[in-house]
Every structure is written in structure tokens, then in C-alpha cells.
Amino acid sequence: MKTQIFYFSSTGNSLCVARDIAQAIGGEVELSAIPRALKTPVPVTASAIGIVFPVYIWGLPAIVRRFVEQLDIPPSTYIFSVATCDGNAAGTMLQLRELLERSGHVLALGKIIRMPGNYILMYGAEPKWWQKRRFAKAKSAVQRIAPLIAARKPGKVDCGTWLGRLLLSKFIYNGGMKQIQTTDIKFRSTEPCNGCGLCVKVCPVRNVALHEGRPRWLHHCEHCLACLQWCPQGAIEFGKITEGRGRYHHPECSASDFMF
Ligand SMILES: Cc1cc2nc3c(=O)[nH]c(=O)nc-3n(C[C@H](O)[C@H](O)[C@H](O)COP(=O)(O)O)c2cc1C
Missing domain, CATH: 3.40.50.360 (Flavodoxin domain)
Incomplete structure (x- = not known):
């Protein structure tokens, strides 16, 4: 079966x-x-x-x-x-x-x-x-x-x-759901960003694009936070609220599991 x-x-x-x-x-x-x-x-x-x-x-x-x-x-x-x-x-x-x-x-x-x-x-x-x-x-x-x-x-x-x-x-x-797509205006990349583009690849809805080597969010966000959580440099923040907070992913998964 x-x-x-x-x-x-x-x-x-x-x-x-x-x-x-x-x-x-x-x-x-x-x-x-x-x-x-x-x-x-x-x-x-x-x-x-x-x-x-x-x-x-x-x-x-x-x-x-x-x-x-x-x-x-x-x-x-x-x-x-x-x-x-x-x-x-x-x-x-x-x-x-x-x-x-x-x-x-x-x-x-x-x-x-x-x-x-x-x-x-x-x-x-x-x-x-x-x-x-x-x-x-x-x-x-x-x-x-x-x-x-x-x-x-x-x-x-x-x-x-x-x-x-x-x-x-x-x-x-x-x-919450009415506003969710445009919550991405608060995402920003910080100094350690090296333009690797992983944030683009792990976004489930292609809401992130690289512009001059830095991520840009396109306002059709699912708010899943994959871009922020998987950034290898820890270089994506949501306003100031995520600064200094530990990133999370399940230890049995890797970023490649989320590239669609
Ligand atoms: C946008 C967002 C909203 C969430 N809302 C809730 C919630 O209402 N209640 C809750 O218990 N957990 C909430 N969570 C936590 C996730 O449901 C939880 O960590 C989940 O296991 C993540 O699964 P994933 O690793 O498969 O994405 C939320 C997480 C995100 C990103």
C-alpha cells in the first residue's frame, strides 16, 4: 500500500x-x-x-x-x-x-x-x-x-x-495572515553578508533575489524565516529584534533539503 x-x-x-x-x-x-x-x-x-x-x-x-x-x-x-x-x-x-x-x-x-x-x-x-x-x-x-x-x-x-x-x-x-506577505520589509542583510545567495535558494516562494550581491525581499513572503535561519553568515536580521538571538534548524536537516 x-x-x-x-x-x-x-x-x-x-x-x-x-x-x-x-x-x-x-x-x-x-x-x-x-x-x-x-x-x-x-x-x-x-x-x-x-x-x-x-x-x-x-x-x-x-x-x-x-x-x-x-x-x-x-x-x-x-x-x-x-x-x-x-x-x-x-x-x-x-x-x-x-x-x-x-x-x-x-x-x-x-x-x-x-x-x-x-x-x-x-x-x-x-x-x-x-x-x-x-x-x-x-x-x-x-x-x-x-x-x-x-x-x-x-x-x-x-x-x-x-x-x-x-x-x-x-x-x-x-x-496576521492579511499582513504576512509584506512583513518582509523588515528583513535586512548586514555586514557579514558575502552574497552567497543561499537565502534565495531556500526561499520556498522565490521571494528573495540578489541585487548587487545583496538579498532583496519582493513582498510576497510566507514569513517562514528560512532566509534568516539558514544564512551561513548569520547576516540576515528582522529589524533589530533578531539581533543576538540564536538561529535554529533541526540537526538532522541541511540547507540543501530546502532548495526547490
Ligand atoms: C511565522 C511563524 C509563526 C508561528 N506561529 C506559531 C504558533 O502560532 N504556535 C506555535 O506553537 N508555534 C508557532 N511557530 C513555531 C513553529 O510552528 C514551530 O517551530 C515548527 O515546528 C517549525 O517547523 P519547521 O521547522 O518544519 O518549519 C511559528 C513559526 C513561524 C515561523
């Missing part, structure tokens, strides 16, 4: 969860990066599909929403999802469930898994020992849901609290 997993990830948490699921369920598993699948559609040919992604502003990243909206899923396909977050996903899984329901599909299982946070606008990378604890817990969580996925059985859909769903995943999410 074939399974297809579509993933979005900017610093590797969701990619590693997708890889762990693939390993844990066994059989034939095809992993497809959502940014690439948006450009070159990947037909759904498997009996099960998974959608794995990070939580953004207590909801679905815009790129994941666009992807699900255009995905042509044959009826009776088993659909599961895992979202990674650093603390609170609120109603993220319900957003996905509702989106799928609009095209007549059922989300059979929706799991939230906590991982180290990558939202450097609020905090820098957490200590390594603490990250390791989260990785271990995440791997256990994958082991718990893997038998259900392998057997195409329904499981729980993590819903959050009603207050979180209303306040965070509706009001704050809708407000």
Missing part, C-alpha cells in the same frame, strides 16, 4: 516528522515538498496521503492552504495530518479539517506535535538539551500514530480549546 506525504518545512521540524512517519509506517512512501508540488503538481495515486506542516499564527501557513485548495484527492483516500508547533496550535487542525470538508474529504487523523520553536521574532534557539527532549517526545508521538496510519484507521483530530480556536485561530490568525 502506497502512502504519499506532502510536507512544508522551513527549519526541518516538519520534514523530520514526515521522514519519521515514513520510516515508522513502512511500505512504499513518497515524500513531496509542498513548494515543489505547487509548481509541478504531484498526482495523488496512493491509498493514503499525509499533510505535514508547521503551525503559523495558530493556523495553517498560507502556502499549505493554497496547496490543499488545489489538491485533487480521489474519493475514499485516507487523509492524515501532523502539524508541528512550539507550544500552542489552537484550532490549526480544525482549519485543515474544514478546508478538506469543503471538497468533500474527511480528515481521519490530525496530530499536533511539539518541537523546538523557530519563531525567532519572539525568541532565539532553545538550549540543545531542551531541544533533544522535544525530539525524543516527538519521535514517541510518531510511533503512537504510525500503526493507525499504516492500518488506515481513524484517530483523534487535535482541536485545541474553544477560546484558542476563536481568539487565536480566527481573529488573530485572520489579522
Whole structure:
């Protein structure tokens, strides 16, 4: 039985969860990066599909929403999802469930898994020992849901609290998403920038271009922060707020995993 997993990830948490699921369920598993699948559609040919992604502003990243909206899923396909977050996903899984329901599909299982946070606008990378604890817990969580996925059985859909769903995943999410594309006006490159262009390559939506050897942001940003987190020189800042904060990426991933 074939399974297809579509993933979005900017610093590797969701990619590693997708890889762990693939390993844990066994059989034939095809992993497809959502940014690439948006450009070159990947037909759904498997009996099960998974959608794995990070939580953004207590909801679905815009790129994941666009992807699900255009995905042509044959009826009776088993659909599961895992979202990674650093603390609170609120109603993220319900957003996905509702989106799928609009095209007549059922989300059979929706799991939230906590991982180290990558939202450097609020905090820098957490200590390594603490990250390791989260990785271990995440791997256990994958082991718990893997038998259900392998057997195409329904499981729980993590819903959050009603207050979180209303306040965070509706009001704050809708407000945040309206502004997200142009938040990139605050990105800037600093002195150590050597024009290597990695920021251009890891941007999932081609929102970064080099101009006279320095990055420029083009105002159709997903706010994934890959450009900033993967810069080998640590030479990208968001205003002043990210100065001195530790960069983060999952230790099992490298920048080449994010070049589309
Ligand atoms: C723009 C943005 C918004 C985020 N919003 C949330 C959030 O609302 N709740 C949360 O728990 N984590 C939030 N995070 C943290 C990520 O969801 C989390 O670190 C995730 O595991 C990153 O996955 P990735 O490495 O696959 O990109 C946010 C991160 C970013 C970049």
C-alpha cells in the first residue's frame, strides 16, 4: 500500500516528522515538498496521503492552504495530518479539517506535535538539551500514530480549546495572515553578508533575489524565516529584534533539503 506525504518545512521540524512517519509506517512512501508540488503538481495515486506542516499564527501557513485548495484527492483516500508547533496550535487542525470538508474529504487523523520553536521574532534557539527532549517526545508521538496510519484507521483530530480556536485561530490568525506577505520589509542583510545567495535558494516562494550581491525581499513572503535561519553568515536580521538571538534548524536537516 502506497502512502504519499506532502510536507512544508522551513527549519526541518516538519520534514523530520514526515521522514519519521515514513520510516515508522513502512511500505512504499513518497515524500513531496509542498513548494515543489505547487509548481509541478504531484498526482495523488496512493491509498493514503499525509499533510505535514508547521503551525503559523495558530493556523495553517498560507502556502499549505493554497496547496490543499488545489489538491485533487480521489474519493475514499485516507487523509492524515501532523502539524508541528512550539507550544500552542489552537484550532490549526480544525482549519485543515474544514478546508478538506469543503471538497468533500474527511480528515481521519490530525496530530499536533511539539518541537523546538523557530519563531525567532519572539525568541532565539532553545538550549540543545531542551531541544533533544522535544525530539525524543516527538519521535514517541510518531510511533503512537504510525500503526493507525499504516492500518488506515481513524484517530483523534487535535482541536485545541474553544477560546484558542476563536481568539487565536480566527481573529488573530485572520489579522496576521492579511499582513504576512509584506512583513518582509523588515528583513535586512548586514555586514557579514558575502552574497552567497543561499537565502534565495531556500526561499520556498522565490521571494528573495540578489541585487548587487545583496538579498532583496519582493513582498510576497510566507514569513517562514528560512532566509534568516539558514544564512551561513548569520547576516540576515528582522529589524533589530533578531539581533543576538540564536538561529535554529533541526540537526538532522541541511540547507540543501530546502532548495526547490
Ligand atoms: C511565522 C511563524 C509563526 C508561528 N506561529 C506559531 C504558533 O502560532 N504556535 C506555535 O506553537 N508555534 C508557532 N511557530 C513555531 C513553529 O510552528 C514551530 O517551530 C515548527 O515546528 C517549525 O517547523 P519547521 O521547522 O518544519 O518549519 C511559528 C513559526 C513561524 C515561523
